[in-house]
Amino acid sequence: MKNLKNQFRMAFTFIEVLTVATILALVIGMGFIHYRSTASSGANMAVQIGFRMVARQATDLLSDCLLDGTEIIQPMVGASSAFFTMKNVRNQIQLFYLRKSKTEANAPNELVTYVDRFTGIYQQNDQQVLFGKVKDIFFTSTSPGMVVVHLTMTDGKTEVSSLFQVPLKNIGSTDE
Secondary structure (H helix, E strand, O other): HHHHHHHHHHHHHHHHHHHHHHHHHHHHHHHHHHHHHHHHHHHHHHHHHHHHHHHHHHHHHHHHHHEEEEEEEEOOEOOEEEOOEEEOOOOOOOEEEEEEEOOOOOOOOEEEEEEOOOOOOOOOOHHEEEEEEEEEEEEEEEEEOOEEEEEEEEOOOOEEEEEEEEEEOOOOOOOO
């Protein structure tokens, strides 16, 4: 009888098993919740980083286009404007402006550049969309050869703003 009683004491009671199962379920549940939040925030972070790269590429493209300028026509020194007009290295007038996207009704704006080749008429092939997803842009002329650009881009969820300064080439006129 004593041997049977010791053998019975070596087993776990139902309450002990239930307590261990409850604690284990709580730990696994908290671990799963943490895993899900980490995975979703990681995916959101990847989307944000991707959009920031798109905004950076747009900034680089606009900087390259503005570096071809030799003279600021509009805005005047000290003024800001939503469009920008300059004379480029080929002595042509180049205009930068925003327009509503033609692809989607609720889409952000597109930044468009138009080069006037002095033909006297509008030429469709002289217009080029540089990039889309633009919420707002302002050009500020700080000196006759320097422009500051404030560009805000959006993908509907995230907004990225960049502020950069671009010097124009000081080569004078190339027509002789």
